[in-house]
Amino acid sequence: MRRISVFGATGSIGQSTLDLLGRAPDAFDVVALTGGRNIAALAAAARAHRAEVAVTAYPDCLPALREALAGSGIAAAAGPEAIAEAADRPADLAVSAIVGAAGLVPGLRAAARGTTVALANKESLVCAGPLLIATARAAGARILPVDSEHSAIFQALAGEDMASVERVIITASGGPFRDWPADRLARATPAEAVRHPNWSMGARISVDSASLFNKAMELIETREFFAIPPERIEVLVHPQSIVHALVAHVDGGVIAHLGPPDMRHAIGYALNWPDRAPLPVARLDLARIGALTFEAPDPVRFPALRLAREVMAARGMAGAVFNAAKEIALDHFLDRRVGFTAMAAIVEATLARMSAEPGFTSAPDRLEIVLDFDHLARRRADEAARTLAGG
Numbered sequence: 001m002r003r004i005s006v007f008g009a010t011g012s013i014g015q016s017t018l019d020l021l022g023r024a025p026d027a028f029d030v031v032a033l034t035g036g037r038n039i040a041a042l043a044a045a046a047r048a049h050r051a052e053v054a055v056t057a058y059p060d061c062l063p064a065l066r067e068a069l070a071g072s073g074i075a076a077a078a079g080p081e082a083i084a085e086a087a088d089r090p091a092d093l094a095v096s097a098i099v100g101a102a103g104l105v106p107g108l109r110a111a112a113r114g115t116t117v118a119l120a121n122k123e124s125l126v127c128a129g130p131l132l133i134a135t136a137r138a139a140g141a142r143i144l145p146v147d148s149e150h151s152a153i154f155q156a157l158a159g160e161d162m163a164s165v166e167r168v169i170i171t172a173s174g175g176p177f178r179d180w181p182a183d184r185l186a187r188a189t190p191a192e193a194v195r196h197p198n199w200s201m202g203a204r205i206s207v208d209s210a211s212l213f214n215k216a217m218e219l220i221e222t223r224e225f226f227a228i229p230p231e232r233i234e235v236l237v238h239p240q241s242i243v244h245a246l247v248a249h250v251d252g253g254v255i256a257h258l259g260p261p262d263m264r265h266a267i268g269y270a271l272n273w274p275d276r277a278p279l280p281v282a283r284l285d286l287a288r289i290g291a292l293t294f295e296a297p298d299p300v301r302f303p304a305l306r307l308a309r310e311v312m313a314a315r316g317m318a319g320a321v322f323n324a325a326k327e328i329a330l331d332h333f334l335d336r337r338v339g340f341t342a343m344a345a346i347v348e349a350t351l352a353r354m355s356a357e358p359g360f361t362s363a364p365d366r367l368e369i370v371l372d373f374d375h376l377a378r379r380r381a382d383e384a385a386r387t388l389a390g391g
Contacts (some may be wrong), residue, residue: 001026004091006093006095016264016267017282020267028271031051031052037061039061039064041069064263087105095270097121100121101374103123118270119147125225127364131364147218148244150221151244152259153271154226170235171236173209188339216310220247240289242260260283262281264281317357317370320377321351329381332346342385350377
């Protein structure tokens with residue numbers, strides 16, 4: 001049996017992972033599960049999967065976690081350092097599904113000990129792609145993509161020579177606001193933004209999808225993971241969410257990866273790699289679907305993609321700043337302190353201000369520097385958000 005840890009076990013990716021593990025109880029031993037404040041869900045998962053340890057990110061939740069695990073023999077711990085220590089436990093596979101920059105440290109720690117990392121945490125590559133890849137390479141660890149788009153690229157490239165790749169195309173559903181005019185976008189509410197037409201996701205990633213910031217992050221991820229020049233990475237809006245990515249070759253041929261909008265496909269592919277195993281996902285009925293449509297994204301209504309290309313051109317600490325500013329802007333939007341379209345303005349203002357900081361152009365090759373820029377960018381983004389909000 002393979003040993004597995006799931007970081008972010010109570011989120012949507014984590015829950016889908018646990019669903020697959022529960023369907024194959026003889027394939028994996030669960031080492032560690034981590035979560036946030038949903039202690040009931042974390043404890044229930046730890047008991048159901050007989051984990052060795054359950055960790056909450058919040059120390060004030062530790063008494064409740066201990067009580068929920070009483071008599072189970074499962075260890076309980078809390079706090080960021082406890083999550084990092086869980087990543088140090090021997091495992092064959094670590095699913096990195098913590099949302100936000102908080103997922104960076106455990107992913108790095110797991111890779112440093114040679115554990116295969118099934119990576120769903122976008123921030124790891126956006127903030128510190130060179131550091132994560134170098135860490136994995138030095139330890140002999142493998143990183144497997146769990147984002148549906150990057151899993152699709154990974155699968156489409158199987159057996160292919162990267163030298164023949166002319167361009168890579170990732171798709172975006174367009175979210176709930178795909179056809180909204182700019183004036184209506186400015187008035188969009190958080191409740192409207194989380195109503196994704198195709199995917200069932202948490203609130204934060206749903207808003208990121210609605211603003212295309214999620215796709216902006218994936219643009220940067222594609223460049224870092226596959227070492228593809230930015231000018232050869234494209235985005236297409238594909239409302240059906242059936243084609244997840246396409247790889248175009250120099251001979252004019254294009255290989256597309258199709259699948260239902262169900263994250264268990266990408267997760268299951270990573271769990272079973274290099275083999276394939278039956279998965280409980282819907283089978284495509286293309287005759288019933290009838291048509292697959294594509295369109296170019298609107299750079300005026302959705303400026304996140306332009307900002308991502310500026311980040312890729314700047315390199316250095318731009319990715320860490322971009323992510324930190326995006327997270328703070330999202331906080332302000334969810335709390336209704338700024339409007340939907342203000343999020344891009346906050347990110348753009350933060351990038352402009354942080355570009356003058358010493359070390360901004362330095363490669364993100366040390367965790368301490370990445371975290372320093374992350375913390376400072378969050379303060380600058382908060383200042384930009386308060387200025388836009390009029391206070």
